[in-house]
Amino acid sequence: MASKRGALIVLEGVDRAGKTTQCKKLVQALLENGRPAEMMRFPDRSTTIGQLISAYLEKKSDLEDHTVHLLFSANRWELVPVMKKKLEQGITLVVDRYAFSGVAFTSAKPGFSLDWCMKPDEGLPKPDLVMFLQLNPAEAALRGQFGTERYETSAFQKAVHERFEQLMKDSSVNWKVIDASQNTEGVHNDIRTHILNVFNEAQNTPLGEL
Ligand code: DGP
Ligand code: NA
Ligand code: NA
Numbered sequence: 001m002a003s004k005r006g007a008l009i010v011l012e013g014v015d016r017a018g019k020t021t022q023c024k025k026l027v028q029a030l031l032e033n034g035r036p037a038e039m040m041r042f043p044d045r046s047t048t049i050g051q052l053i054s055a056y057l058e059k060k061s062d063l064e065d066h067t068v069h070l071l072f073s074a075n076r077w078e079l080v081p082v083m084k085k086k087l088e089q090g091i092t093l094v095v096d097r098y099a100f101s102g103v104a105f106t107s108a109k110p111g112f113s114l115d116w117c118m119k120p121d122e123g124l125p126k127p128d129l130v131m132f133l134q135l136n137p138a139e140a141a142l143r144g145q146f147g148t149e150r151y152e153t154s155a156f157q158k159a160v161h162e163r164f165e166q167l168m169k170d171s172s173v174n175w176k177v178i179d180a181s182q183n184t185e186g187v188h189n190d191i192r193t194h195i196l197n198v199f200n201e202a203q204n205t206p207l208g209e210l
Helices: 019-032 048-057 065-077 080-088 099-107 114-121 137-142 154-167 184-204
Strands: 008-013 037-041 092-096 129-134 175-179
Touching: 008 019, 008 099, 008 184, 019 037, 019 092, 019 184, 048 065, 065 099, 065 114, 080 092, 099 114, 099 154, 114 154, 129 184, 137 154, 175 184
Parallel strands: 008 092, 008 129, 037 092, 129 175
Antiparallel strands: none
């Protein structure tokens, strides 16, 4: 008997919304419920392409803006065979950032349209659910100083947030907005209410494409 595929679940949001913490908690909760699950994150800095991206983010290198956009996308594409294999094996993937970050971050730069930014990610596995951890820029600022990586300024994060708002109007993607201003447990509980339906749907529908 063919086993049921896993679900592809993505957490998105601006920096410091708590995505990484919540991804880890969700994976742990799924495992405790006997559901095979693994976390992934993008960019995956461990690959050759990921190392180029990492050096760029750490400002150890400069890359032309279109070029780096394509590298971020290539970093997602290079992991697609692994993602598909795991999903087929029944493993649910909880992914910290995906193509939506790709579009939101690059289109926040001057001269980039959403359309152009979306092209390279067209055809990637489509998430069964994308949860946007909503945290307004003022509240994010209360969580302490930004780090020193590229993009970590409040003006840029505000522009990124606006691009996410635009992306969430796309009804072909299963977006859910989570109030990330709550404490860690509150956010986690909200996330869990949204994943209940996802498994039934994922079991009855094939994996889609962006
Ligand atoms: P993180 O490792 O989650 O802190 O992400 C690193 C930074 O890179 C963060 O500021 C978000 C940004 N980022 C993530 N994905 C993309 C992408 O596809 N394109 C661009 N331009 N930036 C991205
Ligand atoms: Na970051
Ligand atoms: Na993070």
